[in-house]
Amino acid sequence: MSQVPLATDHRPDQIPEPRKSLRGHPWLTLFSVAIGVMMVALDATIVAVANPAIQKDLGASLADVQWITNGYLLALAVALITAGKLGDRFGHRQTFLIGITGFALTSGLIGLSSSVAMVIVLRVFQGLFGALLQPAALGLLRATFPAEKLNTAIGIWGAVIGASTAAGPIIGGLLVEHVNWQSVFFINVPVGAIALALGLVILKDLRAEKAPKSFDVPGIALLSAAMFCLIWGLIKAPAWHWSSFGTWAFVGGSVLLFAVFALWESRSREPLIPLGLFRSVPLSAGTVLMVLMAFAFMGGLFFVTFYLQNVHGMSPVSSGVHLLPLTAMMIVASPVAGALITRFGPRIPLVGGMLFTAVAMIGMSRLTADSGTAATSLWFALLGLGLAPVMVGATEVIVGNAPLELSGVAGGLQQAAMQVGGSLGTAVLGAVMAARVDNQLPSRWAAAGLPKLPPAQAAQASDAVAVGVAPVPPHAPVQLATTITRVGHETFVSGMGLSFTVAAVVAAVAAVVAFFTKRGANADAAGGSVHI
Numbered sequence: 001m002s003q004v005p006l007a008t009d010h011r012p013d014q015i016p017e018p019r020k021s022l023r024g025h026p027w028l029t030l031f032s033v034a035i036g037v038m039m040v041a042l043d044a045t046i047v048a049v050a051n052p053a054i055q056k057d058l059g060a061s062l063a064d065v066q067w068i069t070n071g072y073l074l075a076l077a078v079a080l081i082t083a084g085k086l087g088d089r090f091g092h093r094q095t096f097l098i099g100i101t102g103f104a105l106t107s108g109l110i111g112l113s114s115s116v117a118m119v120i121v122l123r124v125f126q127g128l129f130g131a132l133l134q135p136a137a138l139g140l141l142r143a144t145f146p147a148e149k150l151n152t153a154i155g156i157w158g159a160v161i162g163a164s165t166a167a168g169p170i171i172g173g174l175l176v177e178h179v180n181w182q183s184v185f186f187i188n189v190p191v192g193a194i195a196l197a198l199g200l201v202i203l204k205d206l207r208a209e210k211a212p213k214s215f216d217v218p219g220i221a222l223l224s225a226a227m228f229c230l231i232w233g234l235i236k237a238p239a240w241h242w243s244s245f246g247t248w249a250f251v252g253g254s255v256l257l258f259a260v261f262a263l264w265e266s267r268s269r270e271p272l273i274p275l276g277l278f279r280s281v282p283l284s285a286g287t288v289l290m291v292l293m294a295f296a297f298m299g300g301l302f303f304v305t306f307y308l309q310n311v312h313g314m315s316p317v318s319s320g321v322h323l324l325p326l327t328a329m330m331i332v333a334s335p336v337a338g339a340l341i342t343r344f345g346p347r348i349p350l351v352g353g354m355l356f357t358a359v360a361m362i363g364m365s366r367l368t369a370d371s372g373t374a375a376t377s378l379w380f381a382l383l384g385l386g387l388a389p390v391m392v393g394a395t396e397v398i399v400g401n402a403p404l405e406l407s408g409v410a411g412g413l414q415q416a417a418m419q420v421g422g423s424l425g426t427a428v429l430g431a432v433m434a435a436r437v438d439n440q441l442p443s444r445w446a447a448a449g450l451p452k453l454p455p456a457q458a459a460q461a462s463d464a465v466a467v468g469v470a471p472v473p474p475h476a477p478v479q480l481a482t483t484i485t486r487v488g489h490e491t492f493v494s495g496m497g498l499s500f501t502v503a504a505v506v507a508a509v510a511a512v513v514a515f516f517t518k519r520g521a522n523a524d525a526a527g528g529s530v531h532i
Contacts, residue, residue: 024204029144030153032202033137035195036100037157038164039188040130043107045168046175046184047072049316053181060116067120070235075127077419078227082220083128084135084412085272088405089215092139093205095408099132100199104192111182131412138411142399143206148342151396155338158391162330162384169305173317219264219272226257227416234423238430273409277402283410285516286397289350290414291421292510293357293390296503297383299425300361303433303468303496308376310468311369311489325377329384330391337389346393346517353393354511356386358504365500369489390510397517425506429499430466436495437466441487448487450480461488468492 022028051065060068087095106126113119137157145153175183233250240246265271278284308319340349360383367375395414402410441462446452453461461471470488472481 022202024144024206025202026144026146026149026153028198028202029140029204030156032195032198033096033140034157034160035191035198036096036103036133037137038160039100039103039191039195040133041161041164042168042171043072043126043130043188045165046172047168049169049172050176050181050184053176054116054119057181058114058116058119064116064120068116068123070232071120072123072127072130073235073419073423074228074231075124076131077231077416077423078224079128079131080135080416080419081223081227081273081409081412083131084139084408084410085215085220086132087136087139087408087411091205092136092143092408093199093203095132096136096140096203097196097199099129099136100192100196102126102129103133104189104196107185107188107192111185131415134415135408135411138395138399138414139407140203140206142407142411143404144204150400151338151342151392152335153338154395154399155335155341155388155392158338158388158395159331159334162334162387162391163327167320167327169316169320169323173315173320177317216265216268216270216272219261219268222257222261222264223272226254226261227420228254229257230254230420231423234427237427238434242431273413274406277406277410280401281516282397282518283401285513286394286401287413287417289354289390289510289513289517290394290398290417291424292506292513293354293387293394294418294421295425295428296357296361296507296510297387297425298422299429300364300500300503302426302429303499304364306468306492307367307496311492322373322376323380326380326384329381330388333385333388334392337392341389341393341396346389346397347515349389350393350397350514350517351511353386353389354507354514356382357390358386358507358511360386361500361504361507365497365504367493367497369486369493386507390514393514393517425503429502432499432502433492433495434462434466436498437462437491440494441465441491444487444491448483450483450487464488465491466495 048069051068054060054068055065083095083099103126106122106129110119110122110126113122138154141150141153141157171187172184175181175187229250233247233254236250237247242248262275265273265275278287304323305319308314308322309316314322337349337353360379363379363382364376367379398414398417399407399410442458445461464471465488468489470481470485472484476484
């Protein structure tokens with residue numbers, strides 16, 4: 001299959017050499033953008049720990065608390081590709097600095113909020129500013145680093161994201177427990193100020209000669225609407241159920257809007273996403289791979305927190321500590337993966353990484369309610385080892401196979417693929433868990449000699465067990481409570497095992513997709529043709 005015309009005709013002497021001054025220095029650029037991206041990645045998980053305290057302090061309902069998270073995720077997912085296009089048009093330095101400033105400002109205002117409505121509104125703005133940051137960071141790395149060091153840089157960038165995401169529950173738990181929930185947001189203010197100061201001094205505005213000069217406004221509107229319908233449908237699917245009209249109305253609406261978007265893009269003079277970009281088989285494979293990886297990883301990890309906290313009775317901080325083998329392995333393995341991909345190309349590390357991920361998922365599917373720390377740590381570490389090369393390699397494949405003038409769009413595409421994959425994995429595996437619990441709980445309940453529950457109570461019991469909570473009634477005798485707890489936890493673990501098995505199959509499919517990846521077509525001209 002033919003590829004779109006890429007920047008492969010640039011001469012090697014056009015590749016920017018590492019700069020000796022502070023401004024535009026590749027490694028200092030990496031350090032600067034890593035601090036900003038760390039703030040966004042940390043925020044993706046740190047807020048979940050603060051939600052109960054916010055609910056209590058502001059008198060929020062369950063729906064309000066869900067919107068604190070969903071509003072942020074929706075804004076982030078919807079705006080990523082458009083934000084990348086803004087960076088391609090106006091410069092990634094500018095969009096990065098605006099993103100940093102806005103993210104830190106909204107964080108501080110959330111900490112000062114006295115109503116849950118204000119928190120939700122500001123979280124939406126926080127998601128929009130966060131969307132500016134991530135594609136801009138990749139665009140800056142793509143334009144700054146020479147080809148032979150780009151993968152190593154992306155490896156370090158991936159390690160920062162992995163470490164920050166996993167550290168969220170630990171840091172959030174400590175802050176909520178020892179300070180207050182507002183401190184979870186206030187911490188972004190000094191971090192953002194440091195990132196802004198470094199960015200003003202270090203980041204250099206490098207733009208491609210063929211940078212876009214106009215905006216595809218109808219394309220932006222269509223893509224934003226399509227992404228909103230898809231992500232919203234996936235977020236609400238567990239509550240609405242997959243058989244409901246609402247779920248399929250949003251999912252079906254997103255498919256229709258994506259089709260209209262594709263038709264419009266094929267006729268637009270300067271499209272938001274040139275469809276010819278996807279004629280590159282490696283880029284398309286990298287995008288699909290990112291979706292499948294996020295499906296298996298985020299969908300599977302969704303149940304791990306319930307398993308540790310509700311089955312094993314750990315606090316959020318303690319459960320975060322138990323995930324450290326996963327975090328540590330990603331931190332160590334990501335830069336190593338970048339070096340291996342630079343030397344051997346992405347195909348072998350990506351295939352191997354997804355196979356390791358599949359094996360880890362199979363191992364986690366065999367966990368029981370009584371599994372100890374040694375067993376969980378082994379599989380968490382193997383999962384980190386498998387994910388590291390995929391995070392690095394798939395990112396390089398997507399960004400490296402796009403022309404320099406579309407590096408922001410490619411960065412947005414990479415992040416959007418992760419958001420879609422994570423939302424899809426959480427929704428689908430959540431449905432798998434619910435179906436297994438609904439199927440097994442009644443028979444296990446009866447086999448344990450427990451009294452039959454009325455339909456309404458049985459439904460409530462299934463909902464509780466689906467997140468690892470034993471539906472023990474108040475003031476239940478010790479023996480009855482013990483039996484209900486055993487049945488509930490065993491049923492949950494059975495559902496978790498099936499969910500991890502599905503995730504393992506998805507990871508194996510991703511390993512096949514990885515065979516179609518190759519080194520970025522622009523990797524030999526990583527700097528492309530730029531002007532300052």
